[in-house]
Amino acid sequence: MSRLISCDPQFSIKLELDNPGGSHKYRAASHIVARAIEAGEIIPGHTTVIEKTxxxxxxGLLAACQKRNVDVALAVGLGFSQYKRDLLEGLGAELIGKSQLRDGATPREVIEYHLAHQQSLGRRYYYTDQFNNIDNVQAHRDGTGAELGRQLMNAGAPRRLLFIGCAGTGASFTGVVQALRRMDFDVRSILVEPEGCDTLAGQFVDHRLEGMCVGVAPPFLDWTLVSEVYHTTLEETMIAQRRFYRDQGFHVGNTTGACLAVVEQLRETVALEARHIVMLGYDGGHWYPDLTQQMPPHVRNAA
Structure with missing residues (x-):
């Protein structure tokens, strides 16, 4: 169970960066793999999990699979940093389709090729397919969200909550809000997006807030759970990250920083309605060293 810390009487954050694999994504990865093993779809020592990420x-898949003696093969787009690709490979992932990707294939096409030719490749693959696997939502509803609800009750938090979150697949946002409402919390929820994006309208721009607005509609986002949408900039995100490190001692990632920036926006309005703010600390900021190194002086000073 990841820690819930009280930043002040009005605001709590669940540090999902404490998880194996370093993020909230371990929840879905571990749940999907465990269920597939139970169903006989993954046979440890024989099956290789395959995914495009x-x-x-x-x-998260590496952390979930390696302890179960399951190999992992990943199709990693060239848009991801070399740092992440090197680290995934160094930790034990097989990076597949490198030449295909250099020749212009998409990660999806690499996956489709390997699934279609697994027999000739001498492999037995199981495709976790995070953007279409409904177990993704269940992992956060029964895991992350239920834990969060219990932690809030144990801490004596108010029943009226304002949940701040973002959406890649939308699974964590949907699962957490569903869980809290099932536990009789009165929840309003804010979806955070980068400036220039409008997920509902299918409008996406290039941005550095990895993990949200990934260029496709979040397949698991239940829009009936979204009360409002707020936008933030990279600069506001970086300021919020530095302020959180100064105040709490945790270097959080970009999606968490974006949500923290929106928390600051909300504190300056009447939108809180006497609600307790809660959010997830999705991952750590060590994944994005270039941003830390390039942080301009006015951002450092603003924090």
């Missing part, structure tokens, strides 16, 4: 889900 170079982000947190990939690291």
């Amino acid at each position: 170079g982000g947190n889900f990939g690291f």
Whole structure:
């Protein structure tokens, strides 16, 4: 169970960066793999899990699979940092389709090729397919969200909550809000997006807030659970990250920083309605060293 810390009487954050693999994505990865083993779809020592990711889900899969004697093969797009690709490979993932990707294939095409030719490749693959696997939501509803609800009750937090979150697949946002409402919390929820993006309208721009607005509609995001949408910039995110490190001692990642920036926006309005703010600390900021190194002086000073 990841820690819930009270930042002040009005605001708590659940540090999912404490998880194996370093992020909330371990929840879905571990749950999907465990269920597939139970169903006989993954046979440890024989089956290789295959997925298209170079982000947190990939690291979560490695952490979930290696302790179960299951190999992991990943199709990692060239847009991901070389740092992440090297680290995934160094930790034990097989990075597949490198030449295909250099020749212009997409990660999805690499996956489709390997699934279609697994017999000739001498492999037995299981595709976790995080963007279409409904177990993704269940992992956060029965795991992350239920834990969060119990921790809030044990801490004596108010029943009226304002949940701040973002969406890649939308599974954690949907699962957490569903869990809290099932536990009789009165929850309003804010979806955070990078400036220039409008997920509902299918509008996406290039941005550095990895983990949200990934270029496709979040397949598991239940829009009936979204009360409002707030936007933030990279600069506001970086300021919020530095302020959180100064105040709490945790270097959080970009999605967490974006949510923290929106928390600051909300504190300056009447939108809180006497609600207790709660959010997830999705991952650590060590994944994005270039941003830390390039942080301009006015951002450092603003924090």
